Amino acid sequence: MELTFLGTGAPGGLPRPDCPCAACATAVGGDARAATSLLVDGALLLDLTPGAALAAARAGQSLVGVRQVLLSHPQNGPAVEVPAGLPAPGRVPDGRELALISGHRVRAVAVDVPGTGYVVTGADGERLLYLPPGAAPAGLPEGLAPYDTAVLDVVGRPDALARLRAAGTVTEATEVVAAHLDHDVPPGAELRRRLAAAGARAVADGETMRVGDHPTVPAPPRRTLVLGGARSGKSVEAERRLESFAEVVYVATSGTREGDEDWAARVSLHRERRPGSWRTVETCDLVPLLAEEGPPLLIDCLALWLTDAMDAVGAWDDDRWAAGGRRELRERTDALVAAVRGTRRRVVAVSNEVGSGVVPATASGRRFRDELGRLNAGFAAECEQVLLVVAGQAVPLR
Numbered sequence: 349m350e351l352t353f354l355g356t357g358a359p360g361g362l363p364r365p366d367c368p369c370a371a372c373a374t375a376v377g378g379d380a381r382a383a384t385s386l387l388v389d390g391a392l393l394l395d396l397t398p399g400a401a402l403a404a405a406r407a408g409q410s411l412v413g414v415r416q417v418l419l420s421h422p423q424n425g426p427a428v429e430v431p432a433g434l435p436a437p438g439r440v441p442d443g444r445e446l447a448l449i450s451g452h453r454v455r456a457v458a459v460d461v462p463g464t465g466y467v468v469t470g471a472d473g474e475r476l477l478y479l480p481p482g483a484a485p486a487g488l489p490e491g492l493a494p495y496d497t498a499v500l501d502v503v504g505r506p507d508a509l510a511r512l513r514a515a516g517t518v519t520e521a522t523e524v525v526a527a528h529l530d531h532d533v534p535p536g537a538e539l540r541r542r543l544a545a546a547g548a549r550a551v552a553d554g555e556t557m558r559v560g561d562h563p564t565v566p567a568p569p570r571r572t573l574v575l576g577g578a579r580s581g582k583s584v585e586a587e588r589r590l591e592s593f594a595e596v597v598y599v600a601t602s603g604t605r606e607g608d609e610d611w612a613a614r615v616s617l618h619r620e621r622r623p624g625s626w627r628t629v630e631t632c633d634l635v636p637l638l639a640e641e642g643p644p645l646l647i648d649c650l651a652l653w654l655t656d657a658m659d660a661v662g663a664w665d666d667d668r669w670a671a672g673g674r675r676e677l678r679e680r681t682d683a684l685v686a687a688v689r690g691t692r693r694r695v696v697a698v699s700n701e702v703g704s705g706v707v708p709a710t711a712s713g714r715r716f717r718d719e720l721g722r723l724n725a726g727f728a729a730e731c732e733q734v735l736l737v738v739a740g741q742a743v744p745l746r
Contacts (some may be wrong), residue, residue: 349452349470349559350389351497353551354403357381358530359424359481371531378552379535384527386478386499388468391450393417393434394478401431407554416448420480421463439464459483467495474559477517481528484508488515495522497559502526502548503533506592507623509546514594520567523559524548541744544568546592569732570694575701575724575745576737583648585735585742586698593694595643596626599634601652632656638687638695650699650727654720657681663719664712677719685726699724701736 355361362381363372375381383397387404390413397403404411417430417437430436440446440456442464447453450471457465463480470476475493479485479500484507498518500508503526512518526548533539543549547568551557572589576582590596626646629637632653637645647653661676662668688695703721708714728734734746 349468349472349474349476350556351476351499351559352387352390352404352407352409352556353525353527353553354385354387354400354407355382355397355553356384356527356529356551357553358528359383359421360530362529362531362535364531367531369531371534375531375535381529381553384481384529386527387411387414388452388476389450389470391415392448392452392454392468394466394468395420395480396428396430396434396437398428403554407556409556415450416446416454418454418466419464420466420478421461421483440466458486460486470559476559477512478527479508484511485515488512488517492517494519497523497525499525499527501528502543502546502592503529503539506546506588509548509592510594510623510625513592520547525557526550538742541742542588545589548592568694571688571691571731572696572733572735573724573728573731574696574698574735574737574742575728576698577701577704580737581740581742582698582737584740585737586646586648586696589696590644590646590694591623593644594625596623597637597643597645598626598628599637599645599647600628600630601632601634601647601649601656602630635683635687638684638691638693640693642693644694644696647695647697650697650723651702651720653684654681654716654723658716658719663715666711669715681719681723681726684723685730688727688730695731697727697731699727 361383363375382403384395385397385400386394387409390409393414396417401411411431411434414434417435419437419439440454442456442458445453445455453469455467457467459465459479461483463483465479465483465485468476474496477495477498481501482504484505494517498512502509509518518524524547526543529550533542539550545568574582574586634647634653657677657680661673663673663677702717708717736743736745
């Protein structure tokens with residue numbers, strides 16, 4: 349099947365009309381996107397949008413051969429004019445299948461928002477999944493074969509991708525293309541980075557691709573370290589990198605603090621923004637977790653792990669530190685770094701970046717600063733990707 353993307357943006361397009369936000373201001377040139385519309389083999393049009401005929405012409409295509417126009421979501425804006433010669437747009441009831449004279453078969457898929465998803469099967473058996481904006485499958489029967497290509501709202505609904513992966517209908521062999529792109533993420537490099545972390549990519553308006561002809565898309569990094577200062581957004585960035593995975597083990601190294609209401613509120617906020625399918629483990633015993641097989645680990649954070657380790661070896665006491673505490677701590681940090689080097693799991697770890705400000709006034713404070721710097725450097729050396737988050741902006745270091 350040949351797919352031509354007449355548009356790849358949200359229903360209102362990108363930039364949004366009269367929107368003053370920074371993402372819209374920078375969505376110019378190749379980063380500007382019309383509302384998503386997909387032409388399949390020149391015979392099937394998924395979503396009719398304003399200017400579809402002109403968009404097809406700019407892409408070197410024609411709508412003359414279109415035999416069916418299907419809508420995936422309600423049109424909330426002004427009525428869209430149907431170009432002359434084009435069939436009237438329609439929708440297929442959920443669960444029903446439509447056979448086209450072109451040899452395509454289209455099955456309607458129920459979604460969890462107003463609208464309809466479609467599975468299009470080509471004459472040669474290739475399978476395309478197309479979901480409307482802001483949608484995830486409402487239910488997936490067991491035993492479905494993986495899709496060759498999936499086009500969906502990856503940015504707006506990463507959990508939709510997680511559900512598809514959990515059901516086995518999106519695998520590493522599935523090409524995932526982001527559509528319905530809105531101003532939630534700045535375009536350009538930041539959008540590509542976010543999508544790459546989810547194992548997806550974006551295409552430009554007018555681009556044509558063939559189902560099954562997969563471009564070289566880097567796999568999401570298996571080990572990532574996210575550094576940042578206080579309230580920099582490092583934890584949000586780390587969580588975002590795993591939100592398209594159905595099952596994640598959230599390793600909280602903080603434990604609980606009896607009677608500390610502020611700490612309890614912080615923990616509650618973290619839990620509220622995590623997907624419900626994630627499992628939380630409160631522990632500083634990271635080496636066994638890294639040695640096990642299992643779903644991705646999100647470790648938040650290494651600074652608190654180090655605090656626990658320094659407590660255990662008596663690092664805050666100068667005499668005990670000199671008498672063996674330093675050696676015991678290095679053994680613990682070396683074991684952790686070795687476990688990261690040998691792990692088979694996907695890991696995203698969070699840590700504080702320290703040492704850029706005032707030198708701590710106490711020996712123990714300076715000791716913690718120095719040891720955390722060493723731990724971060726050792727951990728980062730074993731990661732495929734290292735990010736520094738500053739004011740909510742993630743800067744790739746590796």
